[in-house]
Amino acid sequence: MKLELLVLFLATATARRHRNRTTLAPDNIIVNGYNAYEGKAPYAVGLRLNNGAVGGGSVIGNTWVLTAAHCLTTESVEINYGSNRGWDGQLKVNVNKDNFFRHPGYPNTAGHDIGLIRTPHVNFNDRINKVVLPKFSQKAERFENWWCVACGWGGMANGQLANWLQCMDVQVISNSECARSYGNVASTDMCTRQTDGKSVCGGDSGGALVTHDNPMQIGVITFASAGCKSGPSGYTRVTDHLDWIREKSGIAYY
Structure with a gap:
């Protein structure tokens, strides 16, 4: 099933x-994330x-x-x-x-x-x-190097859904850095660096990428590396x- x-x-x-990249579907929870406290998001x-x-x-x-x-x-x-x-x-x-x-x-x-x-x-x-969105005056902001949080309830490898919200703290990278992993990244996409194995994964699609400082949503979770262990996490860029x-x-x- x-x-x-x-x-x-x-x-x-x-x-x-694209190369080594896939749109997310049910498979695993956020990889190497942490349990969110109630009310965090x-x-x-x-x-x-x-x-x-x-x-x-x-x-x-x-x-x-x-x-x-x-x-x-x-x-x-x-x-x-x-x-x-x-x-x-x-x-x-x-x-x-x-x-x-x-x-x-x-x-x-x-x-x-x-x-x-x-x-x-x-x-x-x-x-x-x-959650608030970026201001229209921030349309040109790429948010490179900003620290953010992404959360989700993706399904686990055993076929069961995550029962508790999983989150990860990640840093936005440039699209040129992201393209080194995937070969092609649209300007209206954005990526966060895979650090300590942290990655969004299947079933997290549609969730928010939210800045730590003055929280606002700057991305929508959409793609990850094949297996969610070998590349950056990907998002649709909200400002665009x-x-x-x-x-x-x-x-x-x-």
Whole structure:
């Protein structure tokens, strides 16, 4: 069943493959991460797709979740809010594909694996809250060398899902450094260095990369090295999609 699920998810994602790189699908939890304390990432949500796959997302408004476009190639998704136990949160909301918005550049153009889910209104509290996005004045910022955190609930190698949110602290690298591992990285992608074996992995897709200082989301988890052990972690760059996010959701920071 696990192998069938992996094949199905990769096929529906129209996976972009470069040298030693793969779009994420259910396989392992964040590699060499740590258990998050409850409330560390109140913006983080767990996604259960109706095809059986899992992913992540981030709350960016009372009625909006930001995720990867390849997590939205399904009929519906269950969004789990408000707990480090990703599949047993304070709140579960089911949303159908009429409320999915994938970037028009996906999947035919690399670097646009980003999507939005319009949700019923969700109230914020100490366990459910939004993450802010970069300001429009930061569009040109590449965030190289910034320290960030990425979290997720990817499935484990034994076929079971992670029961507790896993996080890793990582540093953004230049796209030229990332390209040394993958051969080709779109300008609208971004990467973090694999340090001490830390990497995003299957089932983490759609989760947020958030800066440590003045927390804001600068990336959406989308790809990793084959096996999640031999290269940088990859993300869609949020600053290059601020206009599209504003157009679809009305959310913008100035």
